Amino acid sequence: MRSAGPLVLGIESSCDETAASLVRGGTEVLSSVVHSQAPEHAPFRGVVPEIAGRSHLRRILPVIDQALEEARVELEDIEAVAVTARPGLIGSLLVGVAAAKALAWARGIPLVGVHHIEAHAYAALLEHEFDFPALALIVSGGHTALHRMDTPTQLHPLAETRDDAAGEAFDKVASLLGLGYPGGPEISRLAREGRRDAIPFPRYRAKDGRPGFSFSGLKTAVLYHLRGQDALRPTPPPERIPDRVDVAASFEEALVDTLVSQTVAAAREEELRTIVVAGGVACNARLRERMLAASREEGFRVLFPSPHYCSDNAAMIAGLGFHLLREGRTAGLDLDAQAR
Numbered sequence: 001m002r003s004a005g006p007l008v009l010g011i012e013s014s015c016d017e018t019a020a021s022l023v024r025g026g027t028e029v030l031s032s033v034v035h036s037q038a039p040e041h042a043p044f045r046g047v048v049p050e051i052a053g054r055s056h057l058r059r060i061l062p063v064i065d066q067a068l069e070e071a072r073v074e075l076e077d078i079e080a081v082a083v084t085a086r087p088g089l090i091g092s093l094l095v096g097v098a099a100a101k102a103l104a105w106a107r108g109i110p111l112v113g114v115h116h117i118e119a120h121a122y123a124a125l126l127e128h129e130f131d132f133p134a135l136a137l138i139v140s141g142g143h144t145a146l147h148r149m150d151t152p153t154q155l156h157p158l159a160e161t162r163d164d165a166a167g168e169a170f171d172k173v174a175s176l177l178g179l180g181y182p183g184g185p186e187i188s189r190l191a192r193e194g195r196r197d198a199i200p201f202p203r204y205r206a207k208d209g210r211p212g213f214s215f216s217g218l219k220t221a222v223l224y225h226l227r228g229q230d231a232l233r234p235t236p237p238p239e240r241i242p243d244r245v246d247v248a249a250s251f252e253e254a255l256v257d258t259l260v261s262q263t264v265a266a267a268r269e270e271e272l273r274t275i276v277v278a279g280g281v282a283c284n285a286r287l288r289e290r291m292l293a294a295s296r297e298e299g300f301r302v303l304f305p306s307p308h309y310c311s312d313n314a315a316m317i318a319g320l321g322f323h324l325l326r327e328g329r330t331a332g333l334d335l336d337a338q339a340r
């Protein structure tokens with residue numbers, strides 16, 4: 001998308017992706033470089049904060065350099081720096097925030113602190129135009145939440161997971177099934193071969209009937225299924241799980257069912273006609289299929305960012321940073337990284 005306006009450098013380092021991007025006017029992406037640490041965390045089947053912080057330190061400057069080079073711009077051309085300031089792993093966030101402050105100070109340009117979850121919702125605006133208010137479903141490794149989006153910079157929380165995030169549930173169940181990290185794509189691959197109705201795993205419903213999420217019960221149900229109701233037994237090795245594909249398919253279906261039903265309930269309750277789905281789990285093919293089917297039935301419009309903008313990236317940070325800058329919501333050099 002072409003747009004005029006200031007050139008913003010976005011920096012993202014909240015979890016296990018080191019990313020930098022140059023975006024003009026909030027939507028014209030000149031470059032978006034993402035360095036994934038997944039191979040470094042894979043042996044541990046989850047993100048190790050200590051490894052993440054050190055890896056960001058090594059990659060942050062090369063990633064920024066690459067983003068400048070791919071965008072064919074110089075450091076002198078940047079008009080503002082936007083950085084993820086919260087929420088995330090504190091040792092990871094600090095690396096991006098320190099780099100952003102140094103650049104803003106050295107160049108004498110504005111610094112903008114961006115909320116990671118709000119940026120995920122913004123990602124849809126990089127490629128689509130839609131009317132506000134909209135409903136945003138953010139589904140990632142660290143977050144599962146519904147927000148009412150009144151403008152790109154004004155989000156109001158409607159529901160949040162009571163325990164695990166959807167991506168976290170994918171990663172934990174993948175680990176139980178002996179699959180690699182990140183677990184979402186691995187489960188999806190296996191699920192295609194299985195029967196989605198083979199095992200009746202639980203779907204979350206809040207007691208008060210309000211929209212909400214919880215995935216720990218689902219995760220425990222998978223654990224009990226694998227251990228044969230004896231929680232003290234160790235989880236069998238993958239080759240001793242005869243119905244592995246059915247477990248993957250039935251788990252994925254239960255999780256997707258919960259996401260879709262709770263999102264539809266919130267859209268009805270809030271009378272919102274546009275739904276934006278973002279975050280790493282928004283890459284999930286079954287979720288896309290089921291959300292599209294539900295939206296046709298209900299007459300909603302549902303939008304997904306393309307996969308590169310679903311998972312962690314810095315274009316969404318620079319894009320939202322542009323709007324915050326326009327509203328005068330800049331930060332001082334005392335900008336603090338916050339885990340929550």
Ligand code: KG4
Pocket residue numbers: 015139140141142143166167168170171182183184185188279280281282283284285310311312
């Ligand atoms: O947004 P993201 O890249 O990082 C966080 O902010 O957490 O999301 C990563 C999460 C991981 O838990 C990963 O397993 C999940 O997104 N994920 C998927 C798929 N691709 C990534 N989950 C389900 N299906 C997928 N295709």
Ligand code: ZN
Pocket residue numbers: 116120140141279280311312
């Ligand atoms: Zn994220």
